[in-house]
Amino acid sequence: MEFIKQFFFSFICTIGFAIFFSIPKNSILKSGITGAIGWVIYIQITNIFSSTILGIFCGALTVGILGEMLARNSKKPATVFIIPGIVPLVPGSGMYYTMLAITEKRFNDAANIGTETIFIAVAIAMGIIISSSLSKSIKRVKNKS
């Protein structure tokens, strides 16, 4: 039950942001599913290994791979699916808490939350970069043969 609930919440969340970013109409559902699958994988991995960073990385990697596959399928740039897809994972609240801690002179908290925020951003970026370079090398191999 918890599983379905999380899937549904993140699905609506991704679709909402996709429309907020004015996505092409025929890609709304696809981007929503991408984001929801990424979020569910993040939750599962975080529960199993109790590591947020690993969970975020696996979620972002899933979003990246799904995005590249959908992009090839529907002949659109992969960004169209990846940007809304990573929105639930993205450390927006972390950025805000870091800056709030700095304005309130709680520098220890700022360092703690800030490092985690940056690591989460690095994990997402790594997931996306790995998937996009994988898709590029697959394209190159296919073109050669």
Next chain:
Amino acid sequence: MVDNLENEKKETKELLSLAILAGSIMLKNGAETYRVEDTVNRICKSRKKTKYVESFVTPTGIFVSLEYGNEIMTYVQRIKTIKIDLNKIDMINNFSRKFAESDLSIEEGINELKKIDKITGYENTIKILWGSLAAGFFSLLFGANLWDFMASFMVTIFVLIFTTKLCKFNITFFISNFCGAAIASALSILLVKIGLGENVDKIIIGAIMPLVPGVAITNAIRDTMSGDFISGLSRGMEAIVIALSIAFGVGLVLKIYFKGVI
């Protein structure tokens, strides 16, 4: 003979301005810098007369140099506003492929680009409604209850209407984010006082979600990792300043609240 050369030179100039137009529309709507560089290069190389093209794109400007005959032309375009509009990125991407493969004349190309630039996409009300719905579900993801969801949804509608109104007056992003965050936290406190919603912090986190620069910080790291250090730095700076403005807005209201004024 001389006339012919003059014509070709003029054509190359127009090709360069077309490429810059396409690149600037893409960059204004939040495309990655490497994609803009690819597009500009692809358009410039699509006509055989150009020998050499090099473009350098940062989130704040495009620089393109193009060698034709024994002359070098350079074009600099400054970009100011950056928002995210995935539809336009997709359309320009398709256009550049079509332009490179077909014999579309440059004038027609420029007309088509201007048409793409004018497309408005979804209505503002639809965007605001879905953005607020997303914000409400964000609070649910963070563990809020149903009342918090309602509160966060309503607060975000107000915040988004306010920030889109401010955008029309060309107010700098720092001020509009600051005001948006301040309004978000003030309204959240008000709603909790009335009795709609229980957890102020979760409502506030949901409501400022459309403003926080999560995507910007991720893109910054991504640019830096792929070797575009200047783009990475400038996007990272943008993210930090936006986060700072939101923290100022929320912090100010919370401070007044805890002093017991409201």
